[in-house]
Amino acid sequence: METPAVLTAFVDTCRQAVQGDDARATIHAAMTELFADPASLAAGVPAFTADDIATSPRGFRLGGETLLHQAADLSVMVLGTLPGVIQPPHDHEMVAMIGVFEGCEEQRFWARTDDGIEPVAGRLLEAGEVMVLGERAIHAISAPEHQDARAIHVYLGNISDVDRSVFDPETLEEHPFESDRYDAFCRPA
Numbered sequence: 001m002e003t004p005a006v007l008t009a010f011v012d013t014c015r016q017a018v019q020g021d022d023a024r025a026t027i028h029a030a031m032t033e034l035f036a037d038p039a040s041l042a043a044g045v046p047a048f049t050a051d052d053i054a055t056s057p058r059g060f061r062l063g064g065e066t067l068l069h070q071a072a073d074l075s076v077m078v079l080g081t082l083p084g085v086i087q088p089p090h091d092h093e094m095v096a097m098i099g100v101f102e103g104c105e106e107q108r109f110w111a112r113t114d115d116g117i118e119p120v121a122g123r124l125l126e127a128g129e130v131m132v133l134g135e136r137a138i139h140a141i142s143a144p145e146h147q148d149a150r151a152i153h154v155y156l157g158n159i160s161d162v163d164r165s166v167f168d169p170e171t172l173e174e175h176p177f178e179s180d181r182y183d184a185f186c187r188p189a
C-alpha cells in the first residue's frame with residue numbers, strides 16, 4: 001500500500017508522542033482528530049486487495065494488514081477485519097488504541113479472575129470511534145455479517161516482540177501467543 005500523507009503525518013505524531021511524557025493522551029487526541037471524519041480517511045487509504053489478504057493454514061481469511069511503523073516503543077498498522085470469523089481472545093501486554101474508519105469492529109472483552117478469565121460486556125466500535133485498551137485488557141475482534149471493517153491499531157510497544165497470551169475460545173485456557181495458535185483458535189462466525 002502506498003502510505004497516504006495523512007497516515008505518514010499521523011505516524012510522525014505518534015513517534016514524537018512516545019518521546020514525550022504522556023504518549024497515551026497525545027496519541028488519543030491525535031486519533032480523535034484523525035477519526036473525526038472517518039469517510040474522508042477511508043477514501044484516502046487504499047483498500048486492501050485480494051492479494052493483501054492471506055488465507056491461514058486452517059482456511060481463515062481475517063483481513064489485510066499494513067504495518068506503518070514498528071519499533072521497540074511503538075507499532076502502528078492499518079488492519080482489515082472480514083466477516084465470517086470470530087478471532088480468539090488475546091491480550092497485548094501494552095496499551096493499545098484502536099480507531100475504526102470504515103465499517104464496524106465487534107469488540108468482545110474478558111476480565112482476569114483469580115483462576116482465569118471471564119467474559120464481560122462488549123461493544124461495537126463504529127467508524128469514527130476511538131478506543132483505548134489498557135495493558136491488561138483482553139479482547140477479541142470480529143466484523144458484523146456483510147460488513148468489512150478497516151481500522152488503525154496503535155500499540156505503545158513492539159506488538160510483534162512481546163510475551164503475551166491467546167485464550168482457547170471454548171475453555172478460556174491461557175496459552176502463549178503464537179500465530180499458529182491464534183489461527184487454531186479462530187472460529188467461524
Ligand SMILES: [Fe+2]
Nearest residue numbers: 090091092139
Ligand atoms: Fe488485539
